[in-house]
Amino acid sequence: MADLTIGWQAIEDAQLGWWPNFLPVHQADRLMADIQKTVALQSGQVKVFGKHHTIPRLQAWFGPYAYRYSGETLPPNPIPDLLLPIMHQCQVLSGSQFNSVLLNYYRDGRDHMGWHSDNEPELGEQPIIASVSLGAERDFDLRHRATNQRLRVPLTHGSLLVMAGDCQHKWQHALPKRLRERQPRLNLTFRFVTSH
Ligand SMILES: O=C(O)CCC(=O)C(=O)O
Numbered sequence: 001m002a003d004l005t006i007g008w009q010a011i012e013d014a015q016l017g018w019w020p021n022f023l024p025v026h027q028a029d030r031l032m033a034d035i036q037k038t039v040a041l042q043s044g045q046v047k048v049f050g051k052h053h054t055i056p057r058l059q060a061w062f063g064p065y066a067y068r069y070s071g072e073t074l075p076p077n078p079i080p081d082l083l084l085p086i087m088h089q090c091q092v093l094s095g096s097q098f099n100s101v102l103l104n105y106y107r108d109g110r111d112h113m114g115w116h117s118d119n120e121p122e123l124g125e126q127p128i129i130a131s132v133s134l135g136a137e138r139d140f141d142l143r144h145r146a147t148n149q150r151l152r153v154p155l156t157h158g159s160l161l162v163m164a165g166d167c168q169h170k171w172q173h174a175l176p177k178r179l180r181e182r183q184p185r186l187n188l189t190f191r192f193v194t195s196h
Pocket residue numbers: 102104113118131140155173175187189
């Protein structure tokens with residue numbers, strides 16, 4: 001699979017922005033440690049066909065509105081001060097505004113996220129989602145809904161990946177299991193959410 005180039009690039013029906021060295025290593029190390037120390041991570045639930053399941057990762061939600069997905073709701077919560085400088089840097093590079101962040105914490109390689117798109121109406125028509133990765137390197141897979149084209153991006157410590165254009169309509173993405181991975185990974189996805 002072709003490596004992504006640094007900056008913006010066109011993929012089929014969408015755009016990706018890729019900044020592998022978004023945060024210098026010492027800053028990425030410190031941010032991860034500070035988040036682990038200060039942010040309360042929750043074990044989330046989803047409801048599928050009326051049955052509750054525990055999701056295979058921990059999470060936290062920060063933003064002015066509740067975040068609703070798969071029948072569950074995470075209440076509004078102010079963005080902690082330690083995430084504001086990172087959010088501003090993401091805004092500068094991606095050229096867009098954010099007001100919310102979903103934090104995903106993958107305790108080890110068993111934790112994962114299945115195929116999905118972030119296409120809830122409160123994210124708007126063409127959501128721009130800025131994804132900052134910290135800790136263990138994990139593969140991020142994308143697949144085009146119609147053509148089945150696939151892309152794999154190894155999300156390195158301190159990197160920024162931005163999904164834009166029709167990425168949430170034409171593509172799905174996932175973070176597969178990596179059973180040999182013992183180290184945690186922390187992901188911040190900055191979004192702009194409206195009340196709906
Ligand atoms: O952990 C990741 O890199 C993916 C997160 C994601 O897709 C999401 O939060 O919607």
